[in-house]
Amino acid sequence: MNFTSHRRHPLARPAAAASLALAVALTAAGCAKSEDDADGAAKPSATGADADAGQKVAAPKPGGKGCTLAAYGGDTLDLKGATVGFSQSEKEANPFRIAETRSIKDEAAKRGVKLLTANAQSQFSKQISDVQDLLAKGADVLVIAPLNSDGWEPVLRAAAARKVPIVTIDRQINADPCKDYVSFIASDFVEQGKRAADQMIEATGGKGKVAILLGAAGNNVTTERTKGFKDRIAEKAPELEIVFEQTGDFAREKGQQVTEQLIQSQPGINGVYAENDEMGLGAVGALKGAGKKPGDVKIITIDGTRNAVQGVVDGWIQGVIESNPRFGPLAFRTLDAFTRGEEVPQEIVIEDGAYDADNAEQDLGRAY
Amino acid sequence: MTGIAVRPAAPDRARIGHWLQRYGVYAGVGLLLVVNTALTPHFLSVENFRTQAVQVAPVLIVALGMALAIGTEGVDLSVGAVMALSASVTALYLGYGLPGALLVVALFAAAVGLANGALVALVGVQPIVATLALMVGGRGLAQVLLPQLEDIRNPAMASLGSGDLLGVPYLILIAAGLVLLVAFAVRRTTFGRQLLAIGDNRTAAQLAGLPVKRVLMVVYVCSALLAAVAGVLATARLQASDPTSLGNLMELSAITAVVVGGTPLSGGQVRIAGTVAGAVLIQLLTATLIKHDLPPSWTQMAQAAVIVLAVYAARGRGRR
Numbered sequence: 001m002n003f004t005s006h007r008r009h010p011l012a013r014p015a016a017a018a019s020l021a022l023a024v025a026l027t028a029a030g031c032a033k034s035e036d037d038a039d040g041a042a043k044p045s046a047t048g049a050d051a052d053a054g055q056k057v058a059a060p061k062p063g064g065k066g067c068t069l070a071a072y073g074g075d076t077l078d079l080k081g082a083t084v085g086f087s088q089s090e091k092e093a094n095p096f097r098i099a100e101t102r103s104i105k106d107e108a109a110k111r112g113v114k115l116l117t118a119n120a121q122s123q124f125s126k127q128i129s130d131v132q133d134l135l136a137k138g139a140d141v142l143v144i145a146p147l148n149s150d151g152w153e154p155v156l157r158a159a160a161a162r163k164v165p166i167v168t169i170d171r172q173i174n175a176d177p178c179k180d181y182v183s184f185i186a187s188d189f190v191e192q193g194k195r196a197a198d199q200m201i202e203a204t205g206g207k208g209k210v211a212i213l214l215g216a217a218g219n220n221v222t223t224e225r226t227k228g229f230k231d232r233i234a235e236k237a238p239e240l241e242i243v244f245e246q247t248g249d250f251a252r253e254k255g256q257q258v259t260e261q262l263i264q265s266q267p268g269i270n271g272v273y274a275e276n277d278e279m280g281l282g283a284v285g286a287l288k289g290a291g292k293k294p295g296d297v298k299i300i301t302i303d304g305t306r307n308a309v310q311g312v313v314d315g316w317i318q319g320v321i322e323s324n325p326r327f328g329p330l331a332f333r334t335l336d337a338f339t340r341g342e343e344v345p346q347e348i349v350i351e352d353g354a355y356d357a358d359n360a361e362q363d364l365g366r367a368y
Numbered sequence: 369m370t371g372i373a374v375r376p377a378a379p380d381r382a383r384i385g386h387w388l389q390r391y392g393v394y395a396g397v398g399l400l401l402v403v404n405t406a407l408t409p410h411f412l413s414v415e416n417f418r419t420q421a422v423q424v425a426p427v428l429i430v431a432l433g434m435a436l437a438i439g440t441e442g443v444d445l446s447v448g449a450v451m452a453l454s455a456s457v458t459a460l461y462l463g464y465g466l467p468g469a470l471l472v473v474a475l476f477a478a479a480v481g482l483a484n485g486a487l488v489a490l491v492g493v494q495p496i497v498a499t500l501a502l503m504v505g506g507r508g509l510a511q512v513l514l515p516q517l518e519d520i521r522n523p524a525m526a527s528l529g530s531g532d533l534l535g536v537p538y539l540i541l542i543a544a545g546l547v548l549l550v551a552f553a554v555r556r557t558t559f560g561r562q563l564l565a566i567g568d569n570r571t572a573a574q575l576a577g578l579p580v581k582r583v584l585m586v587v588y589v590c591s592a593l594l595a596a597v598a599g600v601l602a603t604a605r606l607q608a609s610d611p612t613s614l615g616n617l618m619e620l621s622a623i624t625a626v627v628v629g630g631t632p633l634s635g636g637q638v639r640i641a642g643t644v645a646g647a648v649l650i651q652l653l654t655a656t657l658i659k660h661d662l663p664p665s666w667t668q669m670a671q672a673a674v675i676v677l678a679v680y681a682a683r684g685r686g687r688r
Contacts, residue, residue: 093516093612217664247664251613252517253606257423258658264416265409265659278517285607289530290415307519 055185055330055350066343067178074163077140077339079332083114085139087130089147089171090122094278095305099368100170100325104143107328111336124148131155135164141339142166143331149174149220156180167334169327171220177346182338185330185348189221192321193228193275195354196300197236199319200229200271203298206237208270210298211244211262213255213283215275225275225302244269248279255282263290263297271298277308277320284316304355309367312360320360322353325368388681389630393645396628396674400652408659418537422605424651425543426451426598428644430618431625432550433591435643438626439554440567440584441635442488442495444591447622449506450480451599451615456514458525458600459609466524473596480506481592485585499588503619510611517610520603529604539601546594551640560638563587567635624650624671628678649674 069076086108092098101117108115116134120127124147134142135158142164146152152173159166166181173181200210212229215222226245233240244262248255255274262269263286274280280301287297294315301308304322311317330350338344355363404411430447437444454473461469480502487498531538554560562583566573574580595615603609627633628649629642650671657667 091511091515091612093511095516098516214664244661246658246661249613252608252610253602253614256606260419260423261655261658264413264419265411267410281608282606 055324055326057330057348057350065177065346067182067338067346068343069165069338069341071178072163072165072182072338073160074165076341079113079141079336079339080111082140082339083116083138084108084332084335085116085131085134085137085142086118087127087134087142087144088117088119089127089145091119095368096303096323096325100145100327103326103328104331105328107332111332113332120147122147124151128152128155132158135159135162140164141335143327143335144168144173145327146171146173152180165335165338167331169331170325183334183344183346183348185327185334185350187323187352188349189224189323190228190231192302192323192352193225193230194232195228195321195352196225196273196302196319197229197232199321199354199356200273200298200300201233201237201240203300203318204240204271207239209241209243209266209268210271210273211246211259211266211269212242213248213258213272213274213279214245215247215250215279217247222275229273240271248274248282250276250278252278252282252285255279256285257282259283259286260289263287263292269297271300274299274301277301277303277305280317280320281307281311284311287316304353304367306364306367309355309360309364312355312357313364315357318356320355322355324350324352385681389632389678390642392677392681393629393642393649396649397645397652400649400656404652404656404659408656411659418540420648420651420655421540421543422537423655424647425539426602427618427621427625427651428543428647429546429598429601430595431622431629431643431647432546432640433594434619434622435626435629435631435638435640436550436554436563436587437495437591438567438623438631438633439563439635439638440587441570441633442567442584442587443499443623443633444484444588444595445496445499445619446480446484446502446506447591447595447598448615448618449503449510450477450592450595451602451618452507452510452611453477453480453513454596454599455603455609455614456510456611458603459514459518459520462520462522462525466522466528470600473600474593477592477596478589481589482585484592485588488588489581489584507611514609514611517608517612519608521607525604526607528601529607539605542597542601546597547640547644550590550594554638554640559583559586564636564638567637569636621647621650624675627682628674630678630682632682 086104088097088101090097092101105115116137116139118130118134120130127147131142131144132155142159144166146168149172152175156175160180168181168184170186172184172186175181177183204210212226214226230242233242243266246258248258255278259272259282272283274283280299283299298318299316300319301317302321302323304320304324308317308320312320330348334344334348353366410416430451434444434447453476457473457476458469461472484499484502487493488495528538533541554563562573562578565578566580566583570580599615602614625646626643629644629646630639631637631642653670653674654667657670
């Protein structure tokens with residue numbers, strides 16, 4: 001495309017230039033959008049074909065309690081003809097939320113269930129009213145990805161009055177299980193941190209200096225992934241020293257900037273543990289900018305997004321612990337069993353996968 | 369208007385305040401350089417200065433536009449949103465080549481700037497409110513255009529973000545060029561004089577027959593265009609378009625750089641060299657705390673302390 005013809009008189013005919021550029025912009029917007037749609041349409045079938053992509057339940061905790069319809073109250077229900085309400089906490093702007101919402105939608109479509117969805121856009125007050133709306137619109141069961149653990153009393157009371165079963169995913173609600181809600185399904189974030197530490201120990205040989213790129217402050221995911229990592233390092237590799245802990249706010253740019261400062265002041269750093277993939281990819285950018293080669297500094301991240309697993313294939317990232325966002329099949333299976341009158345566990349911990357140099361290439365299709 | 373009507377009862381204190389406002393930021397930068405040279409390993413290296421300069425470049429470019437807005441006794445809160453918007457637009461239109469994408473980015477930015485300028489100059493909305501609207505709406509639009517982070521694999525963008533000319537990264541060259549351009553515009557052009565006159569006393573400027581509305585429109589368009597440049601450069605450096613988090617809180621960093629650099633919020637003055645030093649001061653402060661692995665919350669508190677100090681120093685001059 002030739003833009004030089006407009007350059008000679010950039011201000012002489014702004015209106016003409018602007019309208020032309022606007023026309024270009026609009027045409028291009030059309031193209032870009034359709035490309036995006038095609039891409040989006042292709043993805044679910046690709047993941048849907050892969051049976052391994054769904055979540056697996058980890059071994060149930062000994063002494064874990066169950067919940068039945070009789071104990072919770074309410075009548076049996078055939079999920080097939082029911083209406084399911086899904087309340088998502090955050091905008092689908094990151095791979096985790098996108099995959100999570102898509103998984104719920106795909107599973108609802110597969111089972112032929114009517115699904116109502118709402119997105120709280122990271123505002124807790126909106127999530128409360130979202131759930132109230134879903135109830136008012138006739139949701140028979142609810143799947144909630146809570147933004148906060150606390151503050152759910154008004155909604156739970158409304159749901160309890162109507163005996164609507166609730167399953168929460170990826171974060172727990174602070175309330176009585178089997179009374180205020182049926183069960184919660186989530187990853188064990190402390191366990192993820194421990195497994196990341198195991199990978200770090202393996203990658204570095206258990207010796208040297210490592211840095212932690214923390215997630216956003218005051219977030220339980222950050223706290224738990226940090227605790228698991230530190231506990232396991234202290235227990236298994238006391239010669240691996242944690243010399244640097246700074247927040248990257250779960251964002252790529254911040255992860256890159258912090259890592260740039262780190263490698264300048266501590267060029268001998270052996271490893272970087274990033275508490276999510278995005279910060280890990282930022283760290284990769286910083287290492288590239290500093291002229292390092294893949295493997296000079298070992299990077300371990302958590303989440304399992306496609307970009308990070310590709311980083312493992314390329315040799316820049318040594319290990320990725322998965323945090324599986326595909327809650328759909330397990331959430332619906334739990335609700336189906338529960339509404340038919342079977343007993344379901346109050347707490348379902350899922351088993352997350354992991355990627356390293358051995359399996360990254362062949363399992364790339366499983367990454368989200 | 370320098371130093372008039374200081375209270376005769378406390379001339380020394382006023383003089384100290386005046387000195388602090390004018391030169392405090394340079395003293396601060398000098399102090400941080402000395403402290404880091406003594407205490408931070410590998411601080412005195414070309415690579416380190418390059419890193420700090422590259423990291424500060426987008427903030428500095430945004431701060432230049434902010435200095436113009438503040439010079440008119442206004443403010444532009446929409447700069448972070450414009451950065452996000454330019455990131456989205458860059459990702460969407462790179463298929464037409466970098467020049468084509470930049471043209472569309474400039475168009476979007478100019479539209480935001482015109483909207484800001486029209487609200488401030490024609491409708492008479494307070495700048496803080498007008499640009500707040502565009503701050504919220506702009507980021508919303510950025511996320512509608514590009515709902516999630518997208519990797520950018522374009523050789524021209526890669527070279528823009530990490531390439532250099534004779535060892536000086538393009539980012540630094542572009543930032544330096546824009547500093548000179550804006551400094552020239554403020555000091556040597558009619559536009560600069562008119563801008564300062566409007567900031568000093570808008571009514572008087574109007575009565576004197578200055579084109580107040582046009583100048584204000586140009587100021588907000590310039591601010592938006594500068595923010596768009598910063599957004600494109602940050603995107604090029606990241607090799608990804610991230611409309612959700614790119615430019616978050618950038619308006620605050622930019623305002624801090626301008627105010628710490630000695631430009632009064634009351635308008636009528638623009639200190640470009642001070643703004644550069646202000647941005648560098650905040651960057652060095654953050655770098656120092658990160659390099660010494662101090663808790664991240666300290667960075668915020670340290671920045672707050674610098675702002676309070678700057679506002680305290682400016683206090684004497686505010687009373688006219």
